[in-house]
Amino acid sequence: MAEHIENAVASEEVVSVNFIEAEINKDNEEGVYGGRVHTRFPPEPNGYLHIGHAKSICLNFGLGKEYNGSTNLRFDDTNPEKEDVEYVNSIMEDVKWLGFDWTGEVRYASDYFGQMYEYAQKLISLGKAYVDDQTAEEIRQTRGDFNTPGTNSPYRERSIEENLALFEDMKQGKFKDGEKVLRAKIDMADPNIVMRDPVLYRIVNAEHHRTGAEWNIYPMYDFAHPIEDAIERITHSVCTLEFEVHRPLYDWVLVDWDDTEIPRQIEFARLNVTKMVMSKRKLRALVEAGLVSGWDDPRMPTISGLRRRGYTPSAIRDFCNRIGVAKADSTVDIALLEFCIREDLKLKAPRPMVVVDPVKVIIDNYPEGQTEIVTVENNPENEELGSREVTFGREIYIERSDFMEEPVKKFFRLAPGKEVRLKGAYFITCQSVIKDENGNITEIHCTYDPETKSGSGCTRKVKGTLHWVEASTAVDMEVRLYDYLLCEESDNKDFIADFNTESLQIMHSKGEASLATTVAGDHFQFLRQGYFVTDKDSEPEHIVVNRIVGLRDSWAKQQNK
Known part of the structure; x- marks a missing residue:
């Protein structure tokens, strides 16, 4: 899709x-x-x-x-x-x-409360509004439905003078919440249920964030x-x-x-x-339930959440x-x-190299203690962004998913005996791997061909090119991978039960040295990973980035198949 x-x-x-x-x-x-x-x-x-x-x-x-x-x-x-x-x-x-x-x-409805009150008095004086003593439930029950007309309130024919006096008493705070309302006097048999004497004012004895305790009644929207x-x-x-x-x-x-x-x-x-909760009530429930970190959680469809994302x-x-x-x-x-x-x-964002799920590669025939500078483009699709210099050395990190000990068909990345290009640097060939006691690969040992440096004129070709980060200059990063709030099969009805508990994955990653100075709001395209932004939680000693959206990955599609 x-x-x-x-x-x-x-x-x-x-x-x-x-x-x-x-x-x-x-x-x-x-x-x-x-x-x-x-x-x-x-x-x-x-x-x-x-x-x-x-x-x-x-x-x-x-x-x-x-x-x-x-x-x-x-x-x-x-x-x-x-x-x-x-x-x-x-x-x-x-x-x-x-x-x-x-x-x-900036304007507020509360700026006009006085004019609204005067206009409501005018409607009462014209016989177009009345004070009703019925409860909210009684009003609901007597409103009727699409097949049944409503029933007039027993208070509908109060005199204009009585209605004006009662409305003033409502304003003065002489009644409890829900004890009385002001209703429009229209037609309880109107085919449009909204027009069956709708409530215009209700009693709310609560402090208003702008008018304080000045009003005890508030107009309906x-x-x-x-x-x-x-x-x-x-x-x-x-x-x-x-x-x-x-x-x-x-x-x-x-x-x-x-x-x-x-x-x-x-x-x-x-x-x-699709895949978004589009209700303030439901979003508030997610916040209050502690399922997200707040209204600006990058998984939230709020504007502040999308901004932080x-x-x-x-x-x-x-x-x-x-x-x-x-x-x-x-x-x-x-x-x-x-x-x-x-x-x-795609044309604005620079493209630094970040290894989200790192595994160390040691290039055995590269001199120990030696490093060199290689040049890579900031964004191949926008020459105006220029290029940058990156340190290369004997020990680097690559993505764990870029190595497969027993490669399947059409896997063009690193594998035992297989040669790949390191972006902006050399060709390397995998010679061996080291595993821990649980069978997890901790190091990949390779050799490099010094005649294959990028820009050297080497005409030999390989199918795979990997991004990488040099180990001694690598910046430790917290990479937050966000997914949708709701599970794939959610119908958005029981949204709390359908909350995607795997909608946030935190990775301890390695980035190239240029990322040490990033500040909140910086946008990037991490090579072969997707688009990212530096989060407001980021500090010089603790870089935090959020994935905005991934890239279309042909190999990932093959894996899914």
Whole structure:
């Protein structure tokens, strides 16, 4: 599947057919908003953003930029029990890291709590809202279903004066949580269940991270969101497809709003990616269960996790652009995301030699105590990155998987009596091996041909070329090999039980001397291993790198077969 996607994407020019742009163009042609385009990105500060939110960020901020318009960043902080300043800060960091900036100051739903309260009073005065004493369970039971109309609340016909007084008492904190709610007065027989007298306000006697104890009632999202858009004079309120059924309520809320220009809601399909958990609730459960190291664990699909994993802003923007904007939900293969990061790094990343699973090779006929300098290219696909000098000596490390004592067919690497090239250096031939008491190979003894040094004009050829690291100058490294969070057979339902316990493998590896000065955020392609990034845990005396994504390995495919 991954190879199919990479070949398909590489051979076709990406064409974006965006139905949202078509609707905006139509509005502009008809002068609906005077040619003005103003979008917003309205996250709830109750968790870290994941790659699905990255699609929304790219879409909303991208539309603002494309139409020379504006895009607001607004936090819908209407649920004080689940919100935290930590989430606010992380979201702002994610938006900026992706390469976007918002218009003006950061906005909050809580900025408008006073206006929302006054508008709710207006709806009560118009006979369009009432205070209900029913419990949440009673409201649910009397709402009906798709085949049965709902039942009117026994409190639905309270007088306007009584409703205004009770609503004020709710605001003053005279009732307990859940004791009363404010509901819209629409139609309990409406075919759209969302429109059956939805709750507009509920009592929450909790401290708010911005307003403190000022409020004892908080608006529901469906009530707050359209009002926020209207106050900020948003033109196109772009949201995911699950809000399509809520659009009639969005429009209903603003019928009596004192402005002739009303925003319109447009829905698009949310992003689903194979092998990824795409739910803040589920991601929070993984964090709280201690199955991952935190919200920025490199296995997490959060933007902060992807950033730490080594994904770049340009790769994620490219991914979001390639999947486009659709009206129907679908699932994107994670291979496309991996393709995008490979495309972004293949010309940028230098290619040092790192031996992830090392075994020592001793070249018996190379002079003891002698070393020399060989030259290797930093990236053969980008001459501008130049070359570097690497130390070569009698003792080196190679990958354990690059040696096979009893080689199978089409194994072109090192084996007894077999000759291979060391990249940038000489041809070597395996003569013998030394094993420990458990039968594990601890040393491979070889000889080298001094006439075969790279660049010497030697015309003799061998099929295998190995990367290596000289032992005396090698840098000790912790290499973290990450896999997907969920097991291959997971259906993403019981995601805790399906957690992939082998999703992190830590290797004690050897890198060439140039890596001693690496700092967090440095990207590399380790030869024949994949793309890597230096982790924030890395220190000068303890280098830590994360594998971003592997390379396509023809021999690995043969082994799997």
